[in-house]
Amino acid sequence: MTQRPPDLIVVPAVMQQRLRLLGFDTQSMLRRAGLPADLFASGKARITTRQMFAVWDALAAMNPDPALGLRIGAEGATEHYDIASIAALHSPNFGEALQRLSRFKRLTCPEVIRIERGDGEVRVRFHWFLAEGHSPPLLTDGTFASVLELARRGTGTRVVPRRVELVRAHTSAQAAMLGAHFGCAPRFGAAADVIVFDEALLAQPFVTHNQDLLAVLLPGLEAALAAQAPATSLVDQARAVLGRTLRGERPSIQAVAAELCVSTRTLQRRLEEAGTSYQRLLDEVRHQAARQLLEDTQLEAGEIAFVLGFEELNSFTRAFRGWEGTTPARWRMAQAVPERP
Known part of the structure; x- marks a missing residue:
């Protein structure tokens, strides 16, 4: 049986910079999450899934803004993208962008992006398979907002999902906020957190496609995956x-x-x-x-x-x-x- 990757998440320097730009005292945030206050001092921190979830819970506790996750996921400049998101943004279309995001996300964290097609739609779910329970709502909001932003920036259009399914319980404030951002009414009390798009969107060309940049990026990413992968068939x-x-x-x-x-x-x-x-x-x-x-x-x-x-x-x-x-x-x-x- 294949070995699971280590429970290790790289927190890139761009993410740390993004939090500071949003006005967070990262040392206070880390202490609230039960982590060393100087964890980010080296610029490239490594934490476990449990610690990652604790960080997002700390962010939610420090800033009561219900739209914080959406802001973190959607408002970031492209220069603050991680390497997997850069490769995705410059793909030929949304379908290949999702595939690259899924493939290269494994370089930074033990997370699987499940992409399921059928009945004219594509369901996208982010699964932290070393987690105990569901991901924090703030993290889910940020993740879904970043995927939607990828689709919108890539296609140059205001993409609207078919629906957003969320594990959390319904609240009127959350429903209004999420509905306004995603353009569709969220469904609460779902079995899993899922964002659903029209299947036709997968073939939509990206105006951000840059084959020359991909030619530079992809060999290095594939080599990193090969070095990381366990020797199993x-x-x-x-x-x-x-x-x-x-x-x-x-x-x-x-x-x-x-x-x-x-x-x-x-x-x-x-x-x-x-x-x-x-x-x-x-x-x-x-x-x-x-x-x-x-x-x-x-x-x-x-x-x-x-x-x-x-x-x-x-x-x-x-x-x-x-x-x-x-x-x-x-x-x-x-x-x-x-x-x-």
């Missing part, structure tokens, strides 16, 4: 993604490919070259997970079937019989029988 990485996304639905190959930042066709080809297929890999992960859940938990077979993404218990029972030659219930009972000395 794409098959192992796909297996790891499947293992952590089996949560009540069957993960699609398109979703797995998107998380690995490769095309669906590339993933299929690489799996074939390794002598396997997406379905076979999914079966392996389901088989291993089924054995673990039957042996280590008290979940009923029907509940396990749901967790593993089977549509019904009979489908799970047939699959398990193919794996083990018996039913889930009988297999569980056999594991409970003590071995003879």
